[in-house]
Amino acid sequence: MSEYDVRKRLEAVLRSRAAEARAEHPLSPAQRSLLILHQTDPANAAYNVAFTARFTGGFDTAAFHGALRSLVGRHAALRTTFGRVGTPGAGAVEGRQSVHGWLEPGFAETDAGDWGDERLAQTVRDDHREPFDLMSGPPIRARVYRTAPGEAVVLLSVHHIVCDFWSLGLMLAELEQLYRAESERRPANLPARNAPYTDFVTYQRDLIATARGERARAYWHGRLAGRLEPTAWPRFEPDPADADGGASIVFAFPDALARDVFALAREAGSTPYVVLLTAFQILIGRYTGRRDVLIGTPVAGRTDPALAESVGNFVNPVVLRAELDGAASFGELLGRARRTVAEALEHQDYPFERLVRELSPPRRDGRNPIFQAMFSYQQPHRYPAHAGLYVADEGAAPVAWAGLTAVPFRLAQQDDQLELVLEVVHDGDRLVAVLKHRTSVFPSAAARQVIRCYLTLLGAVVANPRHRADDLPLPAVGDPGSDRVGDAVGAGDPAGDALADAAAPADEPAPAGLGAQERRVTAVWRQVLGREAIGPDDNFFDLGGNSVLLMQVHQLLTDEAADRPLTVPDLFRYPTVTSLARRLGQAAAPVGEGPGRGRASSRRVQLADGAARGARLRARGRQRVDGDGGRDA
Incomplete structure (x- = not known):
């Protein structure tokens, strides 16, 4: 018997014994909020986090299964179940989480060799939307769909209560090393210890009680003083083809526009994140008719370096409040946004869920408190090669992974959490985005219009950051609460062409003269x-x-x-x-x-004028480093 076989037998014995062990711990505020949502609607998959890819070049299902089990053994969060929140009984009102010594991850393999692409894509979607049972676990599962000898599509699903975007990148990187080790029948040589998520729960609770926590509380109470009324969007004509819930549209920024965004960020001494955020704030202000704009953005929440290699739900949404002075230039608003982001990062430790309870903002059924739109900018600086796999747009390149080739496989997910979410991923020299929208608020046609408006606005500001906010070129979108008016949305799908030509009326009479x-x-x-x-x-x-x-x-x-x-x-x-x-x-x-x-087409406007601006910026040869190193918020 080889050393590898002996080790595997020992692992099996230890896991069998550890299955009976468990330890009870309190919940973090974020976990408690997610658990309440899960209890309210246990069939909702809006908080299922997933990674999908098509692996070619000799995929080994057994090796992947072994790697997954080793990953679960390394991270306590993936072996966690949860008690109910709000039930009678001592110690049960706030809920508890139970960390098991061993909890087998969900795993299944399916022969999809004779399936067509449509059936495969639909099955992956359906399996991803399968709800988790957080009470009995496990909170992680994998599905392998064998499409040909040595090829498979893999779906890895985790509930957000134990995972965030940072964690997903960490898991994918560790899985790569664990899979290679399983394939080569050797130890993986990964670091033996990582801090469990429950350490973070204790760290967060203790920090809130310190002077630093009190300063963060005072900052957010001051920043969010006054009425926090829910956003009033224009009303759009429903699309009978839309499914209930949420939907998403993937689109890539034109290369010239992406380069110009990077160039403008360097010239302004800012970052691409703040440039894109400021444009989104202006767009939301135009849609809502408000000068006072509240947008959420997720921050990593790992201010303690010891938590960098841990899996769990560390992310904390912070509220970015913008006062949009219509007479101010985009450059001025950009400077304000940069200061706002810096302050928010300085005070990011205060849990959003706790802040909501303290501020008691007006609540509406099914609507997120304080903000209803979110912007995120992800730059996987730790594992940059994986960026294209997350969004999986048509321009994403295959990635080398553990001796295999990982080909992006598109899967819409988490698209019904908020009414409007713009996620931008920095993939090398590309910018790729996903617009997630609640179809009852933004039907598909209205969502496509949002993309057109956003990219049109960006094209204008990179061409001339001195534009006054009120003068920026955007189609009329209607008054808040009113029926939609203004320009029709192009019939083309922005996922195929982010800046498709707008549909022109065919029978408009020519004006005199x-x-x-x-x-x-x-x-x-x-x-x-x-x-x-x-x-x-x-x-x-x-x-x-x-x-x-x-x-x-x-x-x-x-x-x-x-x-x-x-x-x-x-x-x-x-x-x-x-x-x-x-x-x-x-x-x-x-x-x-x-x-x-x-x-x-707005594409021609942006590419031509934006390119002219970008050429001038690039000609200056500035090499200034972004203020925050180009990292995501």
């Missing part, structure tokens, strides 16, 4: 751009235009006496000769009339 307006626009463009060959469908930005030249066009074309004076955002909305001529021809039209035929 269109020919004269076309000649007027062409003459101005020739003067500003210094070129003669300009056609009716040419795009100003494709011809070399930028934000500086655009301001010259505005000065030459604007007519303050018109019923609808031309604005700078109009020039972004109507970047072709024909579309801008139609806009000028509508000068006497009623306010609220939509854009005419010939409106160019």
